[in-house]
Structures are given as C-alpha cells and as structure tokens.
Amino acid sequence: MKVFNTLSKRKEEFVPIEEGKVKMYVCGPTVYNYIHIGNARPMIVFDTVRRYFEYKGYDVNFVSNFTDVDDKIIKKAIEEGVTAEEIAKRYIEECKKDMAGMNVKPATTHPLATEEIGGMIEMIGKLIADGYAYEKNGTVYFRTRKFDEYGKLSHKNLDDLQSGGRSLLVTGEDEKEDSLDFVLWKPKKEGEPAWESPWSDGRPGWHIECSVMSKKYLGDQIDIHAGGEDLVFPHHENEIAQSEAANGKEFSKYWMHNAFLNIDNRKMSKSLGNFFTVREISEQYDLQVLRFFMLSAHYRSPLNFSADLMEASKNGLERIITAVANLKHLMGATTADVMTEEEKLVFEKTNEFVENFEKAMEDDFNTADAISSVFELVKYANTTANGESSKEYLEGLLNLIVKLADVLGLIVEKEEELLAEDIEKLIEERQAARKEKNFQRADEIRNELLEKGIILEDTREGVKWRKA
Ligand code: AMP
Ligand code: ZN
Numbered sequence: 010m011k012v013f014n015t016l017s018k019r020k021e022e023f024v025p026i027e028e029g030k031v032k033m034y035v036c037g038p039t040v041y042n043y044i045h046i047g048n049a050r051p052m053i054v055f056d057t058v059r060r061y062f063e064y065k066g067y068d069v070n071f072v073s074n075f076t077d078v079d080d081k082i083i084k085k086a087i088e089e090g091v092t093a094e095e096i097a098k099r100y101i102e103e104c105k106k107d108m109a110g111m112n113v114k115p116a117t118t119h120p121l122a123t124e125e126i127g128g129m130i131e132m133i134g135k136l137i138a139d140g141y142a143y144e145k146n147g148t149v150y151f152r153t154r155k156f157d158e159y160g161k162l163s164h165k166n167l168d169d170l171q172s173g174g175r176s177l178l179v180t181g182e183d184e185k186e187d188s189l190d191f192v193l194w195k196p197k198k199e200g201e202p203a204w205e206s207p208w209s210d211g212r213p214g215w216h217i218e219c220s221v222m223s224k225k226y227l228g229d230q231i232d233i234h235a236g237g238e239d240l241v242f243p244h245h246e247n248e249i250a251q252s253e254a255a256n257g258k259e260f261s262k263y264w265m266h267n268a269f270l271n272i273d274n275r276k277m278s279k280s281l282g283n284f285f286t287v288r289e290i291s292e293q294y295d296l297q298v299l300r301f302f303m304l305s306a307h308y309r310s311p312l313n314f315s316a317d318l319m320e321a322s323k324n325g326l327e328r329i330i331t332a333v334a335n336l337k338h339l340m341g342a343t344t345a346d347v348m349t350e351e352e353k354l355v356f357e358k359t360n361e362f363v364e365n366f367e368k369a370m371e372d373d374f375n376t377a378d379a380i381s382s383v384f385e386l387v388k389y390a391n392t393t394a395n396g397e398s399s400k401e402y403l404e405g406l407l408n409l410i411v412k413l414a415d416v417l418g419l420i421v422e423k424e425e426e427l428l429a430e431d432i433e434k435l436i437e438e439r440q441a442a443r444k445e446k447n448f449q450r451a452d453e454i455r456n457e458l459l460e461k462g463i464i465l466e467d468t469r470e471g472v473k474w475r476k477a
Contacts, residue, residue, distance in 0.1 A: 010065070010371045012233070013309060015241060015264040016162055020373050025232055026262065031062045031069045032227040034261070036219055036236035036244065037119070039076040040100035041085045043286040044107055046299065046314060047237075047270045047277045053300050054267045054308040054374075055235050056113040057418055061370050064416045072226045073116040074219060075101050077123050078212055083201055093202050094123070107287040110296035112418045118226045122218040126204045129213045129221045132255050133193045133206075141254040145184045147196035147209030153189040156250040162264060163242035191247055193217050216247040223260075224252065234261035238268055267308045274313055285314070294319060297420055301326045304376040304417055325380070329414060329421045332387040336394060336407040345399040352402040355393055359409055362386040366413055376417060383413050427461050436465065436472050 011020040025031055035055045038048050055073075062069050077097035086093040101121075108115070133149055136142035142151050153159050153167075160167055171189055182192075192214035197203035203210045223231060229252075234245065245264065252260040270277055277284045290299050302322040306312040348356065362385050369378035390406045407422075414421040435454050442450040455465055462477045 011373050012263050012265065013373045014262075015245075015266050018164070021263070023232075023263070025067070026230055029067060031059075031067045031233065032231040033059065033069060033071050033233040033235065034219065034223045034227060034231055035071070035073040035116075035234075036240055037073040037075050038104060039079050039081060040097050040104060041079070041082040042100060042279075043288045044100075044104050045277065045279070045284040045286050046290060047284065049107070049111060049287050049299065050270045050303055050308075050312070051235065051237050051267050052108060052113045053111055053303040053418070054376075055265070057304060057376060057416070058233075058235075058265070058374055059114065060416050060418055061374065069117075070227060071114075071116045072118045072120065072223065074120050074122065074222050075104070076215065076218065077101065077121045078202060079215065087200070097121075097123075103288070107291070107296070110291055111287070111300050112297065112420055114418075120222040120226060122213070122222075123202075125218065125222055125225065126213065128225055129217050130194075130204075130206050132217065132221050132224070132251065133208075133213075135255050136193065136251065139254065141250075142193055143186065144194075144208045147211065148184070148192060149194035149208050150185055150190040151193055151247070151250060151254075152186065153191065153250065154187060156254050158253070159189075159250055160246065162249055163246050165242060165246070191216065191243065193251070216244055217251060219244075220248050220251040220255070220260075223248075224256065229256040229258045229260075231261045233263045233265055235265040236267075238266040241266055265308075268311045270303075270312050270314055272314045277314070294323065298323045298326055300418055301380075304419075305380060307373075307375055307377055309373075325384075326419065326421070329383060329387055329410065329419070330423060332390050333407060333410055333421050334423060336390060336403050336410075339394055339396065339398060340400050340403045340407070342396065343398060343400050343403065345397070346401065348399050348401040348405070352399060356402060356405055359386060359389065359406070362389065363409070363413070366416075370416070379413075379417065383410065383417075386410055386413065424461070427458075427463060432458065432463055432474055436474065439465075440472065 010023040012023045013020045033055070035051060038044050059069050059071050075097070078093065082093045082096050086096045089096070105115070133142060136151065137144065137149065140152070141155050142149055160170070167189065194206060194208055194211055194213055196209035196211040201212070203212055223234070234248070236245065249260050272283050275281070275283060287296065287299070290296065298319060302319055303312070305318070305322060305325070362382050365385070366379050366382035369375040369382060387410060390410065394403055394406060411422050435458060439451045439454040442448070442454065458465060458474070463474050464477050466473045466475070
C-alpha cells in the first residue's frame with residue numbers, strides 16, 4: 010500500500026510499526042461553532058483511510074481530539090455570556106451529530122484538551138529540564154533552534170522563517186530569545202479559564218495538546234498523523250519538535266494532509282464568511298451525498314464546492330442505491346435458489362472490479378478511481394442480473410456492492426420502511442401467538458419490529474405502536 014508522506018514528499022510503501030496494527034492521530038476541530046464543510050473534508054477522508062485499513066484486516070487505533078480551549082471559544086463564550094466549557098460541550102455534541110450523519114465512525118478515543126492539562130504540564134516540564142524550553146514572566150516558550158530538525162516537515166529553512174518571523178512578532182512576545190520560538194504555556198488574562206502550573210495560572214498553547222494526547226493514547230511513536238494542509242506549518246512542525254525533543258524518538262512515520270475545499274474557487278474560511286456548515290448542507294441533501302462528493306476527488310487535490318458537483322454526486326450515489334434496491338427486489342421474486350455453474354463463472358468476473366477497487370485505494374487512497382470501480386460493478390450487476398437469476402447470485406452481487414461502498418463509508422442499502430398495514434398484520438400475528446401461549450413467537454415479533462425502529466406498547470385499549 011502506497012501512502013504519500015509529507016515528510017519525504019513522496020509516495021512510500023506503508024510499513025506498520027507493529028504488524029497488523031495502525032496507530033493514527035487526526036487533529037480535530039476547534040469547537041466554537043457548527044463545523045463547516047471544509048472541516049468535514051479531513052473527517053471523511055481520514056475515516057475512509059481508517060476503513061480501508063480495517064478492510065485489509067488491520068486493527069486501527071484512531072485518535073482524534075477536540076480543541077476545547079482556545080481564544081475563539083473564549084470570545085464566543087463572552088459574546089453569549091456563558092462559560093467556555095458550555096460552548097465547547099455544545100459544539101462537540103453538534104459535531105458528533107454531523108459526524109454520524111456523514112457516517113464518520115467515532116474515534117477509538119476522542120480526547121479533550123481540557124482533560125489532559127496534567128500531561129501537558131508534565132511534557133513542558135521535561136522540555137524545560139532538557140533545555141528545549143524556557144520560561145519568561147509566566148510564559149513558556151519552545152527553544153526552536155535547539156531542535157536541529159526543525160522545518161523537516163514543511164521543508165522550510167530556518168533563516169527564511171527568521172526573517173519572516175521578525176515582522177510578525179506579536180506584541181508581548183518581544184521577551185522571546187528568538188522570534189522562531191513558540192508558546193507552550195501562557196498566563197491567563199482576566200476572565201479566561203486557567204489551570205495552575207509551576208510557571209503561572211494559565212493555559213497551554215495549541216500545539217502541545219496534540220503531542221501529549223497522541224503520546225498518552227498511542228505511545229511515543231505512531232504510524233500516521235493527519236490533518237488539513239494548513240496544519241503542516243506551524244502546527245505539525247511544532248508538534249514534531251515538541252514530541253521528538255521530549256521522547257527522543259521519531260514521532261510519526263507518515264504525515265498525511267488533505268488539500269483544501271474551496272468555494273467559488275476561493276479558499277473557504279470563516280473570516281471571509283464564504284462557508285457552509287455541514288448542518289446547512291443537511292437541510293438540502295442527505296449527508297451521504299456530501300460524503301460521496303468529498304470522495305469523488307483525490308484527497309490531495311483541491312476540491313471546489315458547487316451545486317453542480319453536489320447534484321452529480323447525488324445522481325452517482327442514487328445509481329448505486331437503485332442497483333442495490335433492484336437486486337433486493339429480484340431476490341424477493343426469484344424461485345431459483347443456488348448459483349448455476351454458468352452463474353458461477355459470471356460471478357467470478359466481479360473479481361476484476363474488486364481488484365481495481367483495491368488497486369486504486371492502495372495507490373495513496375485514490376477514492377475517485379475506487380468509486381469508478383464500484384460503478385463498473387454496478388453496471389455489471391445491472392446487465393447480468395434478471396428475473397431468472399438465482400437468489401445466491403443476486404445476493405453475491407448485492408453483498409459485494411454493499412461491502413465496497415462501506416469501505417468508502419457510503420450507505421447504499423436503504424432500510425425498507427415498514428408500512429403501517431404490515432405492522433398491524435405482525436401485531437395481529439403476535440396477539441394470536443400469545444393466545445396460543447406461543448410466547449417465543451410473540452417475543453420474536455416484538456424484537457423484529459424493534460429492530461426496524463417500531464416500539465410496541467401493551468395498553469388497556471390494546472396494543473399500540475410508535476416509531477422509536
Ligand atoms: P480547525 O477547526 O480550523 O482547527 O480545523 C479542523 C480541521 O479542518 C483541520 O484539519 C483543518 O486543516 C481542516 N480544514 C479547515 N478548513 C478546511 C478547508 N476549507 N478544506 C479542507 N480542510 C479544512
Ligand atoms: Zn494537532
């Protein structure tokens with residue numbers, strides 16, 4: 010499997026640190042608002058990377074944080090007259106709803122920065138003790154030049170950075186030894202959330218949280234660290250400096266970065282005001298369509314959001330859903346059960362589509378080509394399945410389409426909605442079963458309905474049902 014590594018700027022063969030396991034950390038959102046569709050891109054892309062590793066049999070430990078203390082969160086809290094904690098909690102919940110809608114799996118662990126302050130204080134203390142950091146008036150800075158390999162991820166030269174850095178000096182930071190040094194800990198300002206530390210009552214800088222949470226949940230060395238390309242510098246460069254200085258080991262073997270999602274061919278950003286939240290998109294489209302749209306381009310190519318592309322994605326997704334529904338319909342109607350010898354040969358040809366799908370995914374997760382392979386398979390199903398096909402053949406095709414779509418996180422099997430009359434019939438059957446004291450059958454029916462989201466209530470006026 011080939012993975013493009015930002016460190017080497019090349020596609021490299023993926024070799025896990027521990028056989029059969031992948032340790033992966035993805036920088037998560039800062040939670041002060043609903044997530045926008047740009048934030049959704051890394052979520053969908055790296056969830057798909059995870060799903061492909063799992064499909065290949067790897068055990069994936071996937072960690073993704075929520076940054077729940079930050080200037081923007083504090084600003085929003087002041088505007089609303091509530092605590093920063095309340096803002097963060099609210100938007101973490103909302104973010105999780107959006108993730109579920111996009112079929113992004115919950116991470117193995119979703120750590121929160123505010124719950125890991127002790128670990129951050131410990132790592133900062135170690136960096137000071139080893140000469141990689143220093144304190145000035147309650148602020149702790151990382152001594153950037155002390156870390157020889159600084160710049161290796163972003164391929165930046167320290168002297169170029171230095172000349173750029175001088176003009177960018179933030180007021181109050183002129184106490185730094187060097188303009189390249191960055192903040193690990195800062196003292197609180199009036200009204201800000203703060204924690205006790207040996208240097209001042211204050212809070213951590215942004216970069217230190219990921220170094221600490223990655224270490225705690227995945228260990229000193231991980232396989233993949235990922236995020237949007239804007240994080241390469243300074244965030245990930247600084248994470249490398251902190252982690253490698255503190256742990257004395259290479260931090261992550263592979264660094265993956267998704268390109269940006271643009272809108273009207275311009276960078277989408279909160280400051281320009283030209284963004285859509287995932288929630289807004291969900292009012293117009295099933296979020297599966299958004300997922301399909303994101304995967305229709307390679308993750309390292311910029312992607313432009315447009316109504317046309319969303320419509321095309323909707324049609325593409327529907328093509329797969331319709332094929333699956335058709336196979337189901339045929340399965341219900343056919344009288345032939347097992348595959349004939351001839352069908353077996355026809356079915357064997359589907360291997361080709363699976364191979365192409367895997368080849369695309371193994372080439373640095375080329376989801377656009379992987380989708381094309383699913384379309385080829387759908388076309389093959391549409392032309393070879395008919396009223397005479399056996400149930401086994403139809404089921405084989407159906408399972409294959411569903412399985413490949415699932416690697417991409419696309420749900421293509423629509424749950425059949427139970428009609429009210431079917432529900433009533435089952436309730437009647439259950440009542441009859443109870444009369445005959447066949448409680449096993451009665452329970453079976455109750456559970457069957459429950460699985461389909463129908464709850465039965467036995468009342469004095471008889472059995473009532475409602476949707477869960
Ligand atoms: P933030 O909340 O700004 O820290 O962003 C969370 C994640 O979303 C990071 O991995 C960013 O790189 C990514 N991100 C933000 N905006 C975009 C965008 N327009 N396109 C793609 N990724 C983005
Ligand atoms: Zn991070």
